[in-house]
Each structure stands twice: as C-alpha cells, then as structure tokens.
Amino acid sequence: MAGPLGLSLAPLIRSSPLLTKIFTPAAQWYAGGSLYRQYGLLYDDLLIEERPEVQKALSRLTPREAYDRAFRIKRASHADVLHAPLPREQWTTPEDDIRYLLPHVLEVENELKERAKWDTLTVKRKF
Amino acid sequence: MLASQTRASVRLARRSFATVVDTAGFKVAAVDSNQPTVAITFLAKAGPRYQQKPGVAHALKNFAFKSTEDRSALGTVRESELYGGVLSSTLSREHLALTAEFLRGDEKFFVDVLASVIASTKYSRHEYEELVLPTIESEVNALHADPATHAIELAHALAFRSGLGASLFAAPHTAVTADDVEQFAESAFAKGNFAVLGTGISQSALSALVAAALEPASTTAPTTAASAYFGGETRLDTHGTPQTLFIGFGAAGAPAPELAALAAYLDPNPSVKWARGSSPMLQPENTSVQVVYLPYSDAALVGLLIQGPSAEGVRAAGKAAVAALKGTSQVKAEELTSAVAKAKFRLASAADGRAGLVEVLGSKVLAGLSETSLEASLSALDKVTAAGFTKAATALVKSKPTYVALGDTQALPYADELGL
Numbered sequence: 001m002a003g004p005l006g007l008s009l010a011p012l013i014r015s016s017p018l019l020t021k022i023f024t025p026a027a028q029w030y031a032g033g034s035l036y037r038q039y040g041l042l043y044d045d046l047l048i049e050e051r052p053e054v055q056k057a058l059s060r061l062t063p064r065e066a067y068d069r070a071f072r073i074k075r076a077s078h079a080d081v082l083h084a085p086l087p088r089e090q091w092t093t094p095e096d097d098i099r100y101l102l103p104h105v106l107e108v109e110n111e112l113k114e115r116a117k118w119d120t121l122t123v124k125r126k127f
Numbered sequence: 128m129l130a131s132q133t134r135a136s137v138r139l140a141r142r143s144f145a146t147v148v149d150t151a152g153f154k155v156a157a158v159d160s161n162q163p164t165v166a167i168t169f170l171a172k173a174g175p176r177y178q179q180k181p182g183v184a185h186a187l188k189n190f191a192f193k194s195t196e197d198r199s200a201l202g203t204v205r206e207s208e209l210y211g212g213v214l215s216s217t218l219s220r221e222h223l224a225l226t227a228e229f230l231r232g233d234e235k236f237f238v239d240v241l242a243s244v245i246a247s248t249k250y251s252r253h254e255y256e257e258l259v260l261p262t263i264e265s266e267v268n269a270l271h272a273d274p275a276t277h278a279i280e281l282a283h284a285l286a287f288r289s290g291l292g293a294s295l296f297a298a299p300h301t302a303v304t305a306d307d308v309e310q311f312a313e314s315a316f317a318k319g320n321f322a323v324l325g326t327g328i329s330q331s332a333l334s335a336l337v338a339a340a341l342e343p344a345s346t347t348a349p350t351t352a353a354s355a356y357f358g359g360e361t362r363l364d365t366h367g368t369p370q371t372l373f374i375g376f377g378a379a380g381a382p383a384p385e386l387a388a389l390a391a392y393l394d395p396n397p398s399v400k401w402a403r404g405s406s407p408m409l410q411p412e413n414t415s416v417q418v419v420y421l422p423y424s425d426a427a428l429v430g431l432l433i434q435g436p437s438a439e440g441v442r443a444a445g446k447a448a449v450a451a452l453k454g455t456s457q458v459k460a461e462e463l464t465s466a467v468a469k470a471k472f473r474l475a476s477a478a479d480g481r482a483g484l485v486e487v488l489g490s491k492v493l494a495g496l497s498e499t500s501l502e503a504s505l506s507a508l509d510k511v512t513a514a515g516f517t518k519a520a521t522a523l524v525k526s527k528p529t530y531v532a533l534g535d536t537q538a539l540p541y542a543d544e545l546g547l
Contacts, residue, residue: 059253060252060253060256062252104253111199111201114199114201114202115201118201118202118205121205123209
C-alpha cells in the first residue's frame with residue numbers, strides 16, 4: 001500500500017490553506033529539531049534506499065548529485081562516530097534542503113504503475 | 128484466374144508519387160496502390176552528413192519512439208502492438224526516416240504517434256542512458272563484427288572526409304549527451320527540412336491528418352557543405368572476420384546514370400542463382416565480390432567489395448578487380464546494353480518494395496524536385512551512350528582510389544601492390 005516514500009498526509013495538508021497555515025511552522029520546527037540538518041544531510045538522504053524504486057531513482061541522479069550525496073552521507077557518518085554534530089557553518093540551511101531525489105522516485109513509481117496497467121489491460125473493441 | 132488477378136494488381140501498382148503538396152511547411156507525397164497495409168514515413172534531412180557533433184544522428188535515430196508529452200516509451204510500444212503496427216527508424220548518410228506500418232483504418236493513431244515523436248519527444252537524460260546508449264553500443268558492436276559494413280564506413284571517411292564521410296555510427300564511447308540530441312532534433316525537424324511520404328493512403332487524407340497533428344517549429348535547419356571527393360588508403364587489423372578489401376572511386380556532383388551502368392557492368396556475379404561466373408575476380412574458396420554503388424544527392428561512390436577466407440585469394444581477386452576497374456574504357460556495345468538493362472532492373476526492383484520506393488524517390492521529394500517518378504531515372508539510363516560511358520569511366524578511374532583493407536594486415540596487399 002505504502003510506496004517507497006511511506007504514508008503521507010502532506011498532499012491533504014497542502015490542499016487546504018487553513019491546514020497549511022497551521023502545520024507549516026510545526027513542520028519547520030520539526031525538520032529543524034530532527035537534527036539531520038545539523039549533520040549536513042538533506043531530507044532526501046534519509047529516504048529508505050533498500051527498495052528497487054529508490055535504487056532506480058538513485059541511478060538517475062547526475063554524477064554531481066550522486067557525488068554530493070555520497071559526500072554528505074560520509075561526512076554525517078563520521079560526525080556520528082565522533083558523537084557530535086558538524087560545526088555550525090556546515091549545517092544544512094532550510095533553503096538548501098531541496099527534494100533532489102523525490103521527483104525521480106515519483107517518476108519511477110509512475111513508470112511501474114504504467115507497466116502494470118499495460119500488463120493487465122483488457123482490450124475492448126469500440127466499434 | 129489467379130494470373131489475371133496478378134496482372135490486374137501489377138497494373139494497379141504505381142511506382143511514383145503522383146503529386147507533391149506543400150502543406151504548412153512540409154512536403155506531403157502519397158501513392159495508393161490498394162494494398163492492405165499503409166506505411167507513413169517522416170523523412171528528414173538529418174543524417175550524419177548534417178550533424179554538428181559526431182554520432183548525434185545515430186543517437187537521434189535511436190531516440191525515436193521514446194517518451195513524448197503524449198505517451199511514454201512503453202505506452203507507444205504497447206499501444207502500437209494493440210493496433211498491430213510496426214514502428215521503425217532508419218538512418219542513411221543523408222536522411223533519417225521514421226516509419227509506421229499498419230493496417231488500413233489506423234491512420235489517425237499512427238500519424239499522431241509520428242507527429243508527437245517529431246514535435247514533443249522529451250529527450251530525457253535517463254532514457255538516453257538506460258535505453259538509447261545500450262542500443263547504440265550494440266549497433267556499434269554489430270558494426271565491428273561485420274567487416275563489409277565497416278569497410279564501407281572507412282571508405283566513406285576516406286572518400287569524402289567530412290559531410291558524407293561522417294560515420295553512420297557513433298563512436299563506442301560517444302561524448303554525445305541527451306542535450307546534444309535535443310538540439311540536433313530541434314534543427315532536424317525544422318520547417319521545410321522534412322517530408323511526409325505515404326503508401327497505401329491518398330494524398331489528401333494524409334495531408335489532412337498530418338496538418339491536424341503537427342505544427343512544425345520554425346527553427347533553422349542544419350546545413351552542410353557541398354561534397355568533394357578525396358580518396359586514400361587505410362588498413363585495419365581485425366581477426367576472426369573474413370579478409371576484406373574495398374577498392375573504389377568516387378565522384379562529386381549529382382550521380383550520373385553512367386555510374387549506375389558502370390556498377391552493373393563491373394558486377395562479376397552471374398544472373399542465375401548458384402551458378403559460377405567466369406570472371407577472374409571470382410576466385411575459389413568462396414571469395415565473394417560485390418559491387419558497391421552508392422549514389423547521394425551530390426556525390427557517388429562506386430567500388431568493389433572483396434571478401435574471402437584467405438588473404439591470397441583476396442589478393443588475386445583484388446588484382447582482377449583493379450584490372451576490371453581500369454579496363455572499363457574498352458566496353459563493347461553489347462556489354463553496355465546488357466549493363467544498362469541490369470542497372471535498370473536493379474533500380475526498378477529496388478523501387479518495387481515500399482521501403483525501396485521511399486529510399487529511391489523520397490530524397491527527390493525532399494529535395495523539392497518537380498519530377499518524382501521512377502520512369503525519369505529509368506529513361507536517363509536509356510540515354511547512356513558508349514562515348515558517355517567511356518568518358519565517365521575514364522574520369523572516375525583517373526581520380527585517386529579509395530582503398531580499405533580489413534583483416535590480416537600483414538598478408539593483405541597494399542594499394543600499389545594491386546596496381547592502383
């Protein structure tokens with residue numbers, strides 16, 4: 001049922017201006033508080049990658065994006081070993097925290113859905 | 128009963144595009160011989176001759192029928208399969224052809240598929256890397272396993288250097304990116320740079336369908352310089368493939384009918400299947416000799432392709448081939464008559480099939496020539512005289528030869544050893 005991105009209420013919240021207004025500050029506080037930015041990571045670095053869809057999406061990153069991702073994960077792992085967040089100037093800023101992997105994952109998901117649709121198609125003659 | 132039906136269908140089969148209509152920036156030509164299937168070809172001046180970066184035309188050929196704004200690559204394939212149609216893209220040195228073949232009645236869908244390929248292919252990076260590059264790679268591998276095609280590729284590079292000399296194939300590790308392909312496609316499918324050719328569909332129906340489906344972009348079409356002939360010699364060491372020689376001559380300028388007659392005259396193979404010819408070019412041990420005659424819009428390459436298992440056999444056949452090429456000026460009248468007849472038959476039988484018709488006449492439609500029938504090319508061959516033939520043959524052989532040796536380069540002869 002849940003895709004590689006897990007269950008999400010975000011589309012529902014984004015569709016309502018009132019809910020957006022209520023939840024945006026909370027979401028920002030939560031993202032800041034969940035510490036991944038203090039380890040220099042982006043949100044999409046935390047996506048569970050042991051799934052075929054995400055693996056396929058990772059293969060579609062540009063060489064630069066793939067390099068940067070590997071660098072961030074390495075740096076964060078090292079900081080974790082040291083039991084200390086990175087120096088403040090290396091923290092991820094909210095503006096830099098872009099969803100670089102999400103569009104690729106969605107695209108792969110849609111491709112798989114389309115393939116399933118064509119594989120299970122029933123052909124009806126219209127005339 | 129059957130015979131009379133066959134005769135009737137022969138009469139019905141027309142081998143020329145009756146009219147060429149310019150519809151909103153592109154030419155539409157169609158011929159309907161009442162056959163049960165329809166084929167529609169979008170023919171663009173987008174061969175490697177027009178490419179800015181090596182290999183981009185080959186990449187564009189393989190990028191055909193990938194994701195567009197209307198449907199995904201998978202959707203295009205599956206939907207065409209439901210209609211029972213066949214989609215194909217073919218590349219020649221001057222033209223790129225996108226073809227759909229299908230049953231009568233499905234014209235609207237397939238015109239829509241072809242139009243969306245031309246107008247709105249996405250040229251996405253991941254499709255290039257996942258679908259296009261592996262195809263390019265396998266085609267390049269197939270080229271390297273096929274010495275005949277490889278020799279012709281090398282011969283073109285020697286004979287024409289740039290323009291027509293550009294290879295049909297990308298390099299094994301090509302530097303072409305999806306963005307390069309997109310830029311090339313934009314110029315290749317510009318207004319006036321492509322023609323729509325149909326068989327099994329009427330001119331008016333095809334024009335209406337295409338005009339409704341496609342609005343060509345008014346970008347600038349790719350350009351190319353006029354061809355010049357250079358010639359030269361190259362040798363490539365390969366193993367596991369037959370020993371291959373290509374000995375040829377080229378000529379710049381519109382291909383003369385004399386060259387087609389010359390190619391037919393040079394052919395040592397007998398007209399009866401399985402029979403053995405008496406030409407000295409046909410050595411024992413299955414040494415094969417093929418005549419290569421490749422006419423382009425402003426140049427032509429004529430030559431002999433010799434293949435055999437042993438370098439000695441190939442060397443002997445090569446000596447005979449050089450003697451035959453040099454001896455074309457002493458042609459007898461009856462030999463010329465039979466050569467012209469052979470050339471006419473080859474041209475006519477090539478244009479018999481649908482693909483051949485598009486290949487033979489499509490370039491004429493695209494070039495905007497008023498005359499797009501096969502009869503004109505055939506009557507030009509009729510006008511070949513002994514004097515004209517001798518003059519053309521002498522001029523051709525006087526130019527610098529194009530010589531390619533592929534295989535065991537230690538044993539294969541050099542051009543001067545064969546008397547070139």
